[in-house]
Amino acid sequence: MSTDLAKAYEPKDVETRWYAYWTENDVFAASDAPDDDRPVYVLPMPPPNVTGSLHMGHALFCTIEDILTRYHRMTGHNTLWQPGTDHAGIATQTVVERLLKREGTDRHALGREKFIERVWQWRTEAGDRILQQQRVLGVSADWKRSKFTMDPDLSRAVREAFVRLHREGLIYRDTKLIHWDCEARTVLSNLEVENEPANGELFEFAYPLEDGSGEIVVATTRPETMLGDTGVAIHPDDERYKALHGKRVRHPFVDRLIPIVTDAELVDPKFGTGAVKVTPAHDFNDFATGKRHDLEIISILNHDGTINEIGGQFAGMDRFVARKAVKKALEEKGLARGAKPHQLMLPRSERNGSIVEPMISTQWFVKTAPLAEPALAAVREGKTKIIPEEWSKTYEHWMSNILDWCISRQLWWGHRIPAFYCGACEHITVTTDESPAACEGCGSKEIRQDDDVLDTWFSSGLWPFSTLGWPNDTLALKRFYPASDLETGYDILFFWVARMMMMGIHFMGEPPFKRILLHGLVVDETGDKMGKLKGNVIDPLDLIHGASFDQVVEKALPGAPIQDSLKKFKKAYPSASQMGEGFAAYGADALRFTLATYSPQAKRIPLSPKKIEGYRNFCNKIWNATRYALPYLEGAKVGTTAPKATLLANRWILSRLAAVTAATRTGIDEFRLDDASLGLYHFFWGELCDWFLEFTKPVFADKASEAAAETRDVLAYTLEATLRLLHPFVPFITEELWHRLPRPESPPIALALARFPDETVAPRDLAAEREVSVLQAVIGAARSVRSEHGIHPGAEVRVTLRTDDAELRALLTAGLTDIRTLVKTAGDPAITAREAERPRGAVMSVAAGVQVLVDLRGHVEGSKEAARVEREIKKTEKDIAALEKKLSLPSFADKAPPEVVAESRTQLAELRDKRAHLEEAKGIAAELD
Structure with missing residues (x-):
């Protein structure tokens, strides 16, 4: 045991040293030994994008999951926290395409094969940067098992899953209306489209009737789509348009006659003009209407968002340029009928923020209803529990109304769809073979593979079992599937979690997790979502290693004037103005503990820099308390059970240790990490430091006494057990200090492998x-x-x-x-x-x-005390008078809620008691001089 402890805690030195020690000694490794019969705890890490760098959302899930992992490792479980990264199809392709653009070229100039080589080159150079950053936080994942979704074994699993689902009729190819990202030039799933409110306009224009007898006026928020109109719909009961049933209108720009159809589902007679233009190729409601009335489906857009040749005089224009041009042309033809402001929902790509267009396209789909039903049943029957419970209702609603999943993407980076088209017989061969020699239908060798790749979430949906060797029947798969918990943000409940539930049950026969633990969104101190445009982003590494405000705000709002950025930043973080010139090096433990004190089940987690500073002080308190104790612990005997205690303070602290141990275990087990962390904070600072260490000081004045010997052993035992309790939350400082303390014989090589205290830690002594x-x-x-x-x-x-x-x-x-x-x-x-x-x-x-x-004699001047008391009496009498007046008013006494009236009467009684004591204090003041 070493009593030589520096005066101040320096996180950087401690953290780097201990993380290296843990990894060198395989402390985080799960066991594959066939005879290992320990209970297992498995937690699949949400694989961050390979393009990513650490942000506060990552810091939160890493902290929460590391607490769960370290806790279960210490409670004797064979623990697997499965790490890895996702290939992030759209994001990664975008990054590399930007690099190529700076070099004066693009992927089309390179060709597909060379482009994929370039992406892999970028991947090799960039490495798993985010996985390295996670280590700074103390992440105790089994890094030797780290997976990448494009690894050969995971790619094989993706092909196997696709082929099986296709053979079962659950994957099919069809032409449908889909969401199209014109910037990335790929289809998106429904979940990748975010609808945001926006200010638009409702533009009205007239379609001339075919027979020249009049016109019908329609309204639209997207005038350019009228180039693809193939119908005008009216309500069958709308008396205004009875005479138009069965008639047609003439398109003003292209040679097309458009039928007027009656449709009660699409048309609300009270909205707009009561007549609706129908563009089946560019609106989901219109698509359904077109199907009902057998309307022609005409697409007017190219993949880049420009108008195609069907648009006639507008061909080649960008869609938004065409919008203005169409309006102007309608005005010139005398067909414009005015516009008015209109609130609308604008569909944007979740990936890049661009406006998404509905477009007709041939794609691959997963038939989700048959997969969703077992996934729903698993939650209904309690096989998988969602925490917080409120998200079960959301899950139920979404899965009950699930749409088929479009899984093909028009990208080059990703898992290429294992479908091969025959040039001779048009048969589609779907196979796990990466390079089939011939068409399985006619034997022709004239086959080509589908150019599209799979949605990233398809491979991610296999994560809980593909990382364990599936489709092979491996020992890891038998041992570590299903996972114990899945912990992730509520915002990807449907992107990822629901898909893993469907895939896991379908391929493995049972749900992939016993519990789904959902955490909230980290926001700034004022409650706003973080974003670079808002200038309120904080890099977790700046909080850990320290940074000036100039460095912080440059990351938050890059390229903006520093004073403007700083103003925005301090508005988002009011407590930052109290922090001096920037963030000190708070260390990973302080950041982790801060994040743990927020309820993980809250939907929004407002990050406060001042709060992090407060928990850095807590880490210093742990350090200084240990530093105080060490000189008194020479010769202390620490066993696996609590030492015998006779002195009241010793009995008391052991009892409180038992209480906080039970509360900590309950908090972690029930996913109430805030309860567990705050309970430990109050125990260590408020009970162990503020009281017990103070109780020890007079005892240790006589080191040779029996009382000192007993207190020494109790202090050593309590401090060592407390460091074990704290370890999952603050692993670095506790590991450092634990090695300085007396410990039971033959301790493990690391605190991370020590036994987590349980109900046997100490007796509960309520009398003490x-x-x-x-x-x-x-x-x-x-x-x-x-x-x-x-x-x-x-x-x-x-x-x-x-x-x-x-x-x-x-x-x-x-x-x-x-x-x-x-x-x-x-x-x-x-x-x-x-x-x-x-x-x-x-x-x-x-x-x-x-x-x-x-x-008070000799400490307080009588005249000053008398003046102070008199001021207090006047203030109290003023408060009494105000309450008495309030209670005398019938409008309050008779009409206010009974509990409010009762509270006011209680306050009045307390104020009268206070005045009586103050009157007594006047007499005491006279005795002081």
């Missing part, structure tokens, strides 16, 4: 807790009097304790040394009966049934 609570109340009351009257901290005061209770008097007598030390009294406090005369100049406070009298 009650008795110490009396001493705490008495000491606290005396300290409050000192503080309220501004008595110098170093001054000794005379104290008298009055009670008629024999047990209390005995307890106070036994605790005189503690009271004298912690209150700083002049000699032992006097213990008397309640009727004893009040000492002259003594102020009384009552705590736990004991009258605590503190003599």
